[in-house]
Amino acid sequence: MSEWYSAPLEVPAMGADLRGDYPMVKVPQEARQSAAQALQDGQTHYVPVPGIPSLRDAVAHFLGSLGADIPGDQVIVTGGMQEARFLALQGVTPLDTVSMLAVRGDRQARFLALYDAVYDTIRIAVPEVADPGVRLALKVRDRDVATMPTSEALGLLPSPDTIQSALGQGSNLIYLESPSRLTGAAYTAKQVGQFADMLAEYDAQCVWDQSTAPAVPSDYTSLFAIAPDRTLAIGMLWPGMGLSSWQIGYIATPPDLAEAVVALKQVLSICTATPAQWGALGTARVFAERHAALLDKMTAARAKALSNIDDTRIVPGQAVNVIAINLGGAAAAAIERLADHAAVTDGNAYGAPGVVRVTVKPGPETAEALGLLLKKE
Amino acid sequence: MSSTAKKQGTDLLYALIAQAREYDDAVLLGRGDPDSDTPPHIVAAALAAIEEGESGPTPLEGLPELRKAIAARVKHVNGIKVDPDSEVVVTNGGQSALLLIILAALQPGDEIVVPVPTYNTYDDAIRIAGGVKVEVPTLVEEDFQVDPARVEAVLTEKTRAILLVSPNNPSAGVITPDNVRALVKLASERDLTILADEIYDLFLYDAEHLSPGSLPEGRDRTLTLNAVSKAYAMTGWRLGWVVGPENLVKHVATLKTGLTGPTSLISQRAALAALTGPQDCVTDFRNLYERRREIVMRAVTEMGFSFGQPRGGQFLFADIGNLGIDSVALAQRVLDETHVLVYPGVAFGQDWQSYIRITFLQPEDVLRDALGKVTEVVKSVRAGS
Secondary structure: OOOOOOOOOOOOOOOEEOOOOOOOOOOOHHHHHHHHHHHHOOOOOOOOOOOOHHHHHHHHHHHHOOOOOOOHHHEEEEOOHHHHHHHHOOOOOOHHHHHHHHHOOOOOHHHHHHHHHHHHHOOEEEEOOOOHHHHHHHHHOOOOEEEEOOEHHHOOEOOHHHHHHHHHOOOOEEEEEOOOOOOOOOOOHHHHHHHHHHHHHHOOEEEEEOOOHHHOOOOOOOHHHHOOOOEEEEEEOOOOOOOHHHOOEEEEOOOOOHHHHHHHHHHHHOOOOHHHHHHHHHHHHHHHHHHHHHHHHHHHHHHHHHHOOOOOOEEOOOOOOEEEEEOHHHHHHHHHHHOOOEEOEEHHHHOOOOEEEEEOOOOOHHHHHHHHHHOOO | OOHHHHOOHHHHHHHHHHHHHOOOOOEEOOOOOOOOOOOHHHHHHHHHHHHHOOOOOOOOOOOHHHHHHHHHHHHHHHOOOOOOOOOEEEEOHHHHHHHHHHHHHOOOOOEEEEEEOOOOHHHHHHHHHOOEEEEEEOOHHHOOOOOHHHHHHOOOOOEEEEEEEOOOOOOOOOOOHHHHHHHHHHHHHOOOEEEEEOOOOOOEOOOOOOOHHHOHHHHOOEEEEEEOOOOOOOHHHOOEEEEOOHHHHHHHHHHHHHHOOOOOHHHHHHHHHHHHOOOHHHHHHHHHHHHHHHHHHHHHHHHOOEEOOOOEOOEEEEEOHHHOOOHHHHHHHHHHHHOEEOEEHHHHOHHHOOEEEEEOOOOHHHHHHHHHHHHHHHHHHHHOO
């Protein structure tokens, strides 16, 4: 079952692993120091379910850089992206509803907002092309979902018309990635504004995966910033900083949903591992500066890799952490051809057969991989 | 009326915990969080792993060396033989393992037999799975023993699984080996899955623990969960596991892929050190809890309450029914007046309104002092003040 989550492929010493959302780097010293100090201080016990307060505040501060102005109380720290994704897709409703029902004497009321009502009233729509974790999260409780076709012109994102159609047909929880995890394509400010209007019109909510938003050099718009009352934003902590094996992410919620998400998180895992949280807190202090430096390098490497390529097979994308190529029926052979040199991501797992994703590394590897992939046999 | 009064189950417990956190001098006798920090040799292993700076993906099922260590542990401690490559899954703590085994065993509408009282989040997990909980009572006068005849009496054609938490939380009852054999036989005859929660299996007092998964008839139908949290004082690390037959464990792994993805590398490295390093710490903890258990038992007796003999675990479950107020009222008053937190039994189900759970997880002098304060509150209640 494990795909991206498998142990890394055996690659030759000179080979490159170009499968990640970001280039693999060593865990930063700040993360290591912070985690180590916390452990030495005895931080080995349960911590609050939604996360250590200072980390929640740090995430809220980061979200401020994406235009969202929220307190740390609306941030829940999760044990990685997949947990964030699963929790966000449960379609929880405010626990105030539960309190009202409990006053009416309904003993089972506390469960309604978390579990039962979800099945009856939540209709989920997901893009045809999305991180494999989306479908896996939905399969846990065997959810029926509507699939939104994606547009090649939009970098394999669903178009606004498609989203409107899904809402019009009754979906009231839409899952969107911006940037796309596969292609790096991101919605424009105008499109995000349209989504906000649609959500209000149809009284719907959106799970907004903005994990790689920092990889968009300019003009990124987060739906969470525009429609904070109808959006659950999810992301990783911290993109590009080498913490993927520590498994730590976040959900940012509307104010009336935080308690319900926390209640579900309790059942899922009680709390997120404390060493990972302290490591993430240490990294938070240097994230903006380090990511800015990484962004410059990735921007340059990506531009260089694409500089001599005028190939319609390159899928448009604004984020500079990945390059996606549509090789169609030639994808499998191309990946195999590349195998002695580098490992790349097969878009099949994302719902995009024929598409290959290459991580942008500051160095020659990406350009070399791209050249081999596009090489005419 | 306190805002906690309107809450139930898990919500109630967390509301009380939140209130206790407001007090600098709070004494927590409610939550199952050992007062000791994680032993130094385990922390040292984690620090070494942190310093290595290893990054990148890890296997969903867990590091191979950790799974091997878990397989060795369950063979040595529980008599359960599993293949580490295909019959072990590392999870994000015992809580995650709990939800995974419930989801693996139940489809919507399936019934699961649950001896009660039981750990409160089983209710939540069963609800998430769409399952139907069928309760089987255990009685304080029987030390909360699980009676196979009572289990058999509630089986229907919709029954798919039996949950066995032993040592039990909150009752501290331990299912006798004879009863385990009878329950496994019953499950085999009716083709039921057994879900065995054995997270307190290293803390036994005048009791013998027999793992259902160790029996020939139980091996291919039992999912067993455990974790490092209680045994090694590692509650904050979030590292547990599920072992069982390949077909069931494969399903657990698939669910884990959707639920949480892989487990934190640092926690895995620490757990490896816990399982493969010196086990003196576990013996020390057990001896410590046994001494404290005596203190708690004496104090609760002095309060005038009956209780099931705590034969396993880290707590005691006392019947306060002769006090005249329910457990929420008592827990709230104790917390308000003395800043001592005990758990009201209603958090484990409405039928346990007249029970409280008290843990052994404080130093002896603190424990004596806190229980003395609780005793004074109880005396006040009895005196009508």
